[in-house]
Amino acid sequence: MTPTNQNTQIQGQMPSSGLTTLAQWGLIFVEGPDAGSFLQNQLTNSVLGLNRTLSPQIAHSYSAVRLLGYCSPKGRLLASAWCALAPKDASADDRFALFISKDIAATTAKRLAMYVLRSKVKVIDVSERWMVSGYIGSTDETARFEIGDSAIGLRLPDVIANHQSYGRILIAQERPNTIENASASELWNDLEILSAIPRITLGTQEQFVPQMINFESVAGVDFKKGCYPGQEIVARSQYRGVIKRRLFLGHISDDGIAMSMMQPGVELFHSKDPSQPAGMVVLAAPSAFEPRRMDFQVECKLEALEGGDIHLGSAQGPVLQIDSLPYPLIEI
Template identity: 65%
Template sequence: MINHPQNTPIQANLPQWGLIFVEGADAASFLQNQLSNSVLGLNRTFAPQTAQTHNSVRLVGYCNPKGRLLASAWIGQFPEDVNAPDRFALFLSKDIAASIAKRLSMFVLRSKVKVIDASSAWSISGYCCIESDIADLKIEVGQIGLRLPNVLANNYTYSRVLIARNNDGSESNLSDDSIQWDHLEVMSAIPRIVLATQEQFVPQMINFESVAGVDFKKGCYPGQEIVARSQYRGVIKRRLQLAHTSIDSLGSVSIAPGTELFHENDPAQPAGMVVLSSPSPTEPNRIDLQVECKLDALEGGEIHLGSVQGPVLKIDPLPYPFIEI
């Protein structure tokens, strides 16, 4: 792990991220019928511009028919040139990119749409800096830049940009130390589905509707009835929380996504699971986590990681309120 000054811009390789392109004349209407959020009207973005704000960037979920998330992604519109048809780029976890591209392709049928898993042909990196420095970032021609929401951490407001670059044979001199990026992703409290957490969560269980990942006014998509029913009938009994523990307390306990949580009063029944985690770049003995957890488990007693004998998790405040529909 490399220690970077907190206010120094950093761009690091993100090998855990992948990329899917969905392109063609019918790409927008096709994705509109598949994803939890509307993609209609997204602005087209061309280098050296970076896609940013809700007009150009959306958080989307892809659910199974039971409303469980198969994937989450950040999406933008990046045609190859001004005369080219729509080309949507979905930034998502690399370990699920191939299966998601294959599943989306199953529903193309006669639509004028092509779904491409570009995770091997394109490399993803993450650029983060304090907010005042983000104007200095320039996206090169042929690259794709998509800005994520700012994150407040360690008394700084950080800006973040995902950058996709075609592997054209030229060498990359970027750092492989992504701890700053990974930690900011955790502290954003915006979840990312990975292979270990596929089909574990209805969107509201990980606050997806409160981070603008669900449009309740758009048309149907797989699992839409379940997602809407969970919202309007008030049956949400699990939520994403931020938490932390010490590295010294871990021993052999995993902090990987999918690791289960247990309440001290119910050792036989998991109370939730890890969504994402990262060591802190500023506090050497601290691990920060996104965890999905039963709400009643938060009312009293201790929550442990891995087992009731595992390290105790301390719950931290979320950086946003829950929305009310």
């Protein structure tokens, strides 16, 4: 499992936890006798050896839940996902559940299906038939949380924010009742930002080699697993030290920011070189802990952090304050 957030501490009132629908998340099933070997040859992380998790059990720890990426032949991330091996029952074929951004679920499933060939595998985007929701609670509450017999649950890394540890569970269930919990939804979105674990969306497809958004530092790449699309470029980036950009956390204390400026893919500009972009937004959300604060995951040139200001959206845009990461970066 990826490291927990150890450093993020924000002052403010504690938002409510609970269960909420996550409309921005989708779900892909990859199932069949050859599903494991098929995915092993497609993804940045290993799926072989994942423990089977049967409902109503919740998959947890690196032995059952893994972050993974799907790259183009040029080594750029087309998608990222949280994955668990969740067959329908004990006697069923393997079924891998990939929790992914809903806006890229259909195209990702279609692309994966192109490479099935003669393998005994089905790739199915079930985002319209299955609803993804999220549960947030204390570490103890999350450990006691139960899901329904037909649901799939994945426990994500805890996040420390406002001096409290928050547990998170992704849940998928076929045609469940919609759970409207605005406060919990706001909290989930902000905790995802503060985890500093990126999620590829439509606005950031094919923008990053995995290391540019710290994927290797949050256990999203297995450099010993063998070939997959883009593997040679990803490995070369790791061992030749050519990465000059990284993912960082940041914030802006201004409630007047247009939501369009917080969308993934919005460019960043550095005051010392305003003529060209210095990076882009990966994910963003209003803070659940502080009024008027907007939290960001951004990909940025390392040299831009050495001095000067980083502006959002344009060279005259609001200044982004850079915050510390909750985990150490693997040196490249």
